[in-house]
Amino acid sequence: MIRSYSSTSGRFDWMGLAFAILLVIVIAVPLLVVFTWAFTEVWRYPSVIPQKFGLRFWDQTLSRADVWEALFISLRLSATVTALSALICLPAAYAFARMKFPGRDLFFLSFLASHAFPKFGLLVAIAAIFLQLNLIATFWGVVLIQLVGTLMLMIWIPVAAFQAVDRRMEEAARDVGAGPLRVFWSITLPQAGPTIFAAVLLTFVSTFYETEGAWLIGAPQIRTMPVLMINFINNQVVVQYGAVLSVILWVPSFIALIFARRVIGTGSFAKGFGA
Amino acid sequence: MARLKIESLRKSFAATTAVDDFSLDVGDGELVCLLGPSGSGKSTILRMIGGFEQPTSGMIRIDGQDVTRLSPERRPTGMVFQSHALWSHMNVFNNIAFGLKLRSLSRGEIQRKVDQALELVGLAGYGHRQTFQLSGGQQQRVALARSLVLEPKILLLDEPFASLDQHLRERLREEVRDIQQRLGITTLFVTHGQDEALAMADRIVVLRNGQCEQVDAPDVLYRNPQTEFVAGFIGQMNFLSANVEGGRFRHPDFTLDVEVQDGPAVLALRPEALRLEPSDSPDAAGVTRATDFGSHIMVDVELRDGARLKVMTAPDARWQKGQTVRLAASAFALYRQNRLLARGGLPVETVEGRSRHALA
Ligand SMILES: Nc1ncnc2c1ncn2[C@@H]1O[C@H](COP(=O)(O)OP(=O)(O)OP(=O)(O)O)[C@@H](O)[C@H]1O
Numbered sequence A: 001m002i003r004s005y006s007s008t009s010g011r012f013d014w015m016g017l018a019f020a021i022l023l024v025i026v027i028a029v030p031l032l033v034v035f036t037w038a039f040t041e042v043w044r045y046p047s048v049i050p051q052k053f054g055l056r057f058w059d060q061t062l063s064r065a066d067v068w069e070a071l072f073i074s075l076r077l078s079a080t081v082t083a084l085s086a087l088i089c090l091p092a093a094y095a096f097a098r099m100k101f102p103g104r105d106l107f108f109l110s111f112l113a114s115h116a117f118p119k120f121g122l123l124v125a126i127a128a129i130f131l132q133l134n135l136i137a138t139f140w141g142v143v144l145i146q147l148v149g150t151l152m153l154m155i156w157i158p159v160a161a162f163q164a165v166d167r168r169m170e171e172a173a174r175d176v177g178a179g180p181l182r183v184f185w186s187i188t189l190p191q192a193g194p195t196i197f198a199a200v201l202l203t204f205v206s207t208f209y210e211t212e213g214a215w216l217i218g219a220p221q222i223r224t225m226p227v228l229m230i231n232f233i234n235n236q237v238v239v240q241y242g243a244v245l246s247v248i249l250w251v252p253s254f255i256a257l258i259f260a261r262r263v264i265g266t267g268s269f270a271k272g273f274g275a
Numbered sequence B: 001m002a003r004l005k006i007e008s009l010r011k012s013f014a015a016t017t018a019v020d021d022f023s024l025d026v027g028d029g030e031l032v033c034l035l036g037p038s039g040s041g042k043s044t045i046l047r048m049i050g051g052f053e054q055p056t057s058g059m060i061r062i063d064g065q066d067v068t069r070l071s072p073e074r075r076p077t078g079m080v081f082q083s084h085a086l087w088s089h090m091n092v093f094n095n096i097a098f099g100l101k102l103r104s105l106s107r108g109e110i111q112r113k114v115d116q117a118l119e120l121v122g123l124a125g126y127g128h129r130q131t132f133q134l135s136g137g138q139q140q141r142v143a144l145a146r147s148l149v150l151e152p153k154i155l156l157l158d159e160p161f162a163s164l165d166q167h168l169r170e171r172l173r174e175e176v177r178d179i180q181q182r183l184g185i186t187t188l189f190v191t192h193g194q195d196e197a198l199a200m201a202d203r204i205v206v207l208r209n210g211q212c213e214q215v216d217a218p219d220v221l222y223r224n225p226q227t228e229f230v231a232g233f234i235g236q237m238n239f240l241s242a243n244v245e246g247g248r249f250r251h252p253d254f255t256l257d258v259e260v261q262d263g264p265a266v267l268a269l270r271p272e273a274l275r276l277e278p279s280d281s282p283d284a285a286g287v288t289r290a291t292d293f294g295s296h297i298m299v300d301v302e303l304r305d306g307a308r309l310k311v312m313t314a315p316d317a318r319w320q321k322g323q324t325v326r327l328a329a330s331a332f333a334l335y336r337q338n339r340l341l342a343r344g345g346l347p348v349e350t351v352e353g354r355s356r357h358a359l360a
């Protein structure tokens, strides 16, 4: 850090400043606007600052039954999808990372291929199938569609995590008498743990915010938080409802991401020492 | 009480043959070193004994029991890896206790055995440490304790000290040898350091391209190498190539009567088997360099045909660069196509000297 300061001490770093300003405009300004709207009661053009701040819309939003219902549905959905995804993907990721079997590369490629496909087209096709299976507008229908969306993240990151685990560690465990399953449970999983935990967390968060599938399959019975938010924004001219929901949704994911960052950070820290 | 018997072991990876028809008997309590250049198949042999690689063909027996197809967790072997492979998410105690827990021993029993193992490797009281809080040497000791605590029949060590510095390496190898002798555990030790092999082993196996060149006790291996490769690999050796014609090895500086068939041959001379004398002859060899090692002086000599020899001399001898000298050999060996043809001369007297200096 010190070195980079001294190296730029001679000239002013215009590029860096330009990037910083660009980032602020692209990321911080919209956030700021949403935040401001959430705590605004009156804000009319052309004023730059709202005429009246207040928590009225928080009251109104939080007293609605459909908001709470959507929140619980979203939490239940995300938890279910994440758990199922981990159950399916982690063993598969281990197989990809450690075992050699025919068609391994082709299989892996097909995963990527399915995710390169335009998503909405895929969703519509799946929706057509679900219609025949009576899965439209059911909890498990939404679970299934969202599950498909999580597969890539939950395979790709854990594959990398498992590959990074020192094989000698696994062999040393076999050597002292542990069977393959025991080795996976006691050595591989804890070693890959921080990264896999981050993948699980990211899966949870992205599922929580997933809208296309939830809307296409779930509507009208299953309404998740983001879908509800879109409804609010589309059907009512009151900007504040959307803003309040956005802030409510933003806080937990932000905390989750900070947490993920810390876990990954300490993980690589310890590994650097242990290597 | 454990014997290891390896019969015509072979291992091929796709195109390469890593181990080719390797056989070895290791007696009870014996420490055998596998020595060879990089890629000669040392690790592959060890890993097949440990169960981490499946032999292409051949058989491995421990105390008469065929273990060739057993998985690693069912074999009575304990392996110490070069990278120690300690589990960084467990502390020292749990690293050593892991295998004991799998055997479902009582808590007290586990505690007792772990303490004992830590004591054995000189790390009593280190149980609560995290593995990354240990030095490289301590990590290797924990790895050793982790294997020994399960009382394996065969201990396998794959270059366990390769990543340590010279001093630590020397100390640890003495400690390991000491522990091995006290426990009387049958041990196979992989190294590519010949001093390590000479210092520790009861017998040394010299490997080359997956094949066994020679198996012998260290002193035999040094004094009586059966192949040119072994002669050059163990200790320092001077080689001179020339033809044998009419029962005589005809090199301009060394002619030698030998009863072998005519043809090309390689004469092998140890530096300590050569003697220097001042000479006034116009076609004598010249000293190019003299390096003082304190206990002896190594003199580089250039022959008339440009060949260079190393000669070990006493520390009080003074040889100047450019001085002309005459050479005399007290022992020799003659090789053709990597096979020993003949050897002769007096045995070398300086037994002490060779293991410490000639190999430095
Ligand atoms: N898993 C593998 N796949 C393909 N080839 C391998 C594999 N393991 C070893 N080999 C090859 O087998 C040969 C012997 O390797 P091995 O690791 O046994 O050598 P080594 O004597 O232990 O060498 P070093 O001193 O460098 O450790 C080498 O040519 C190596 O490239």
Ligand SMILES: [Mg+2]
Pocket: B042, B043, B044
């Ligand atoms: Mg090796």
